[in-house]
Amino acid sequence: MYHFQQVYLYGAQVTSWKNEHREELLFVSSKAVFKPPKAIRGGIPLCFPQFGSQGSLEQHGFARNRFWTTDLDPPQLAISSSNKAFVDLILKPSEEDAKIWPHRYEFCLRVSLGARGELMLTSRIRNTNTDGKPFTFTFAYHTYFAVTDISSVVNKVYLSTPTKIAILDHERKRTYELRKDGLPDAVVWNPWDKNAKAIPDFGYDEYKRMLCVEAACVEKPITLRPGEEWKGRQELSTVPSSYCSGQLDPLKLLKGG
């Protein structure tokens, strides 16, 4: 039995995902601030409509800093027998948002937990502009994975990555599997010691126990015309093995189904 402890509606951010041993699989800083208007340092913030600082908006866009509401009329999505526990959330622009990003949209997010404990996030973004104008955005699931001890990781954007990514935690003999659709890029980030000290909501030495692997669409921004919809999906699961143990070959994992 897996435990899905918390879906935080602020920023529609998942802040906890536990396995059958009640071990936390996501990292949240001990100094994280759970108070608007600030993104929570950890979990899975959503970056929209801008990833990073390349653009006129605040870093990673505003979606992670907004209150979302429960979507009472969600778009039709297939519900399999193994995917019955879910919550539908929606974000629409406020008048203030429209001043900094002059577009109308509906961002529908479904967060679901599968029978094997897999955590799935499906984002559907629709252009609802009535002035006939298209809009363009970049996007990422900025997932903070909890790891035992970070070894050698650099801040990099990988373009056109495979749809499956494996993150190996040798010490815990745990491998995270990240599957993604509609998200061709992947950003790997860890602030490391000096930068971590400059982040106020990040605890001393906590950089050693986290790794962000972000399923993203950053190289080629997405453009939607009115009425068009984009879908981006991320699925996280774990397998109790590691490359070191010889039970899992990452190359086979990436090639496999």
Ligand SMILES: O=P(O)(O)OC[C@H]1O[C@H](O)[C@H](O)[C@@H](O)[C@@H]1O
């Ligand atoms: O501090 P934040 O705005 O949450 O951003 C945290 C980090 O996110 C991404 O991974 C970027 O590549 C980093 O440059 C950035 O520092």
